[in-house]
Amino acid sequence: MNPLSTLQQSLIAKLADAVPASILLTGTEELERYSCDISGIRHARPLLVARPGSTGELSRLMGSCHRHDIQVVPQGGLTGLVGAAVASHPAGEIVVSLERMDRVRSVDAIDYAMVVEAGCVLERAKAAADAAGCLLPITLGSQGSCRIGGNIATNAGGFNVLRYGMTRDLVLGLEAVLPDGRVWDGLRVLRKDNRGYDLKQLFIGSEGTLGIVTAAALKVFPRPDQVETAFLALGSIEAALELYSRARRECSDLISAFELILRPGLEVALNSRADLRDPLGDRHPVYVLAELSAAGRIDLRGLLEGFLADAGDIVQDGVIASSRAQAERLWLLREVMVDRQGRGGPYLRSDVSVPISRLAAFVADALSALALSHPDATPITYGHVGDGNLHLNVIPPQGMNPNEMAQMIHEAEEVLFEVLDRHGGSISAEHGIGTVKQQAYLSRVDPVTLELSRRIKDAFDPRHLLSDGRIFNR
Numbered sequence: 001m002n003p004l005s006t007l008q009q010s011l012i013a014k015l016a017d018a019v020p021a022s023i024l025l026t027g028t029e030e031l032e033r034y035s036c037d038i039s040g041i042r043h044a045r046p047l048l049v050a051r052p053g054s055t056g057e058l059s060r061l062m063g064s065c066h067r068h069d070i071q072v073v074p075q076g077g078l079t080g081l082v083g084a085a086v087a088s089h090p091a092g093e094i095v096v097s098l099e100r101m102d103r104v105r106s107v108d109a110i111d112y113a114m115v116v117e118a119g120c121v122l123e124r125a126k127a128a129a130d131a132a133g134c135l136l137p138i139t140l141g142s143q144g145s146c147r148i149g150g151n152i153a154t155n156a157g158g159f160n161v162l163r164y165g166m167t168r169d170l171v172l173g174l175e176a177v178l179p180d181g182r183v184w185d186g187l188r189v190l191r192k193d194n195r196g197y198d199l200k201q202l203f204i205g206s207e208g209t210l211g212i213v214t215a216a217a218l219k220v221f222p223r224p225d226q227v228e229t230a231f232l233a234l235g236s237i238e239a240a241l242e243l244y245s246r247a248r249r250e251c252s253d254l255i256s257a258f259e260l261i262l263r264p265g266l267e268v269a270l271n272s273r274a275d276l277r278d279p280l281g282d283r284h285p286v287y288v289l290a291e292l293s294a295a296g297r298i299d300l301r302g303l304l305e306g307f308l309a310d311a312g313d314i315v316q317d318g319v320i321a322s323s324r325a326q327a328e329r330l331w332l333l334r335e336v337m338v339d340r341q342g343r344g345g346p347y348l349r350s351d352v353s354v355p356i357s358r359l360a361a362f363v364a365d366a367l368s369a370l371a372l373s374h375p376d377a378t379p380i381t382y383g384h385v386g387d388g389n390l391h392l393n394v395i396p397p398q399g400m401n402p403n404e405m406a407q408m409i410h411e412a413e414e415v416l417f418e419v420l421d422r423h424g425g426s427i428s429a430e431h432g433i434g435t436v437k438q439q440a441y442l443s444r445v446d447p448v449t450l451e452l453s454r455r456i457k458d459a460f461d462p463r464h465l466l467s468d469g470r471i472f473n474r
């Protein structure tokens with residue numbers, strides 16, 4: 001056990017009027033666990049970590065932080081990719097981890113709603129919905145670690161957005177503790193409620209800057225009892241878009257995922273694990289991993305087979321999973337590609353969106369621009385076609401020193417964003433701005449949006465004590 005620093009002793013003394021010392025962690029090794037998000041981009045030790053067990057306890061803690069001018073940053077599962085959940089304030093910051101507030105309070109198959117505490121791991125919330133015959137459709141590669149509060153604060157997307165929408169579309173109600181300790185209670189399962197401003201929308205996607213979400217009422221859906229997965233090869237992104245458009249019309253809008261993978265991405269997966277095989281014999285430039293799902297009386301398999309038989313003019317080859325295990329093997333290719341693309345080192349991780357109709361032109365322009373500016377780098381392109389959301393990542397050549405690599409990543413991002421601007425796209429489709437994308441955001445945001453955003457921040461947090469410096473600076 002390391003001795004407490006003077007600053008830590010003074011903080012504990014200040015907070016002692018509000019919360020028991022037992023919810024405060026101060027040990028060096030303990031703090032290390034809360035010091036870095038999964039991207040590894042930012043690493044900073046908080047002054048201490050508070051782990052409240054209830055909304056009341058968090059409210060008292062925040063009230064005390066407000067009285068004593070203590071900077072706070074909320075933390076969920078630390079799977080965020082823009083450095084927003086890691087302590088970074090120059091005055092020092094305490095982390096509030098929601099991990100002890102992790103109960104699923106209810107799942108109701110008449111309201112088709114569930115109420116979950118913010119610290120609940122997404123996978124557990126999904127399992128609770130499943131056990132009640134329901135589907136919580138937020139589906140992310142990080143779902144074993146990310147937490148509901150983090151999903152709400154980042155307005156998380158994922159594989160099923162094209163069918164069910166972003167997290168924002170799934171939130172019926174919220175409860176949050178404000179930066180001065182007051183509790184804002186909007187935790188309702190009402191489907192329709194037009195009384196005045198819809199304040200919950202402000203918390204969703206606010207990256208922890210307006211309040212700390214403590215619980216959420218989320219929409220759930222009938223759990224699909226049929227899921228069909230297909231891995232398809234196409235000649236171009238244009239063909240993938242045509243297939244997507246036809247599939248929406250001809251498959252009764254039952255597509256729940258439509259993932260694009262360019263050949264270099266598939267090769268990352270195939271070269272990383274000896275047990276993975278190319279599901280198709282020949283090489284193709286573009287692949288789509290598509291999923292249809294449905295509950296009730298519908299012949300989903302027949303629908304998919306009939307659709308693909310008619311799509312022979314654009315689909316070059318393909319396989320439909322014949323079992324759950326085979327479907328999981330197909331999804332594993334995508335998962336391994338995401339995990340291994342950077343070979344464990346730094347790389348440009350982008351998360352951009354363009355209008356769906358411009359995806360093909362954007363990728364063509366971006367890849368040509370990157371081939372000119374960084375011919376030695378390897379672009380890996382994949383994404384959620386139905387959302388116009390692409391991860392066009394750039395892997396530096398091996399053997400670069402860390403400074404050269406950082407410089408290359410920065411330059412490649414500028415090249416990519418310049419092309420994106422021409423196509424009217426967004427520099428952040430899913431992950432948010434945090435601290436990492438702040439410069440790129442501020443150089444693009446229009447002055448009216450920025451001024452209104454600053455006023456909203458001032459209304460919720462006039463002293464900028466919560467997540468100060470995320471999205472924009474004071």
Ligand SMILES: Cc1cc2nc3c(=O)[nH]c(=O)nc-3n(C[C@H](O)[C@H](O)[C@H](O)COP(=O)(O)OP(=O)(O)OC[C@H]3O[C@@H](n4cnc5c(N)ncnc54)[C@H](O)[C@@H]3O)c2cc1C
Pocket residue numbers: 037038073074075076077078079080081084085098118119139140141142145146147148149150151152153154155156157158159207208209211212213214338430431467470
């Ligand atoms: C392998 C992998 C796959 C991913 N796939 C996707 C994807 O498909 N789509 C997608 O959108 N994202 C994806 N992500 C990013 C990440 O998982 C999401 O952003 C997720 O929603 C973050 O949740 P978290 O609990 O880990 O939040 P954290 O990383 O802990 O925090 C993220 C932000 O939320 C704030 N926050 C956390 N909890 C609260 C709270 N209770 N109240 C207020 N603010 C809070 C933090 O301060 C921070 O600003 C992926 C990440 C990984 C590593």
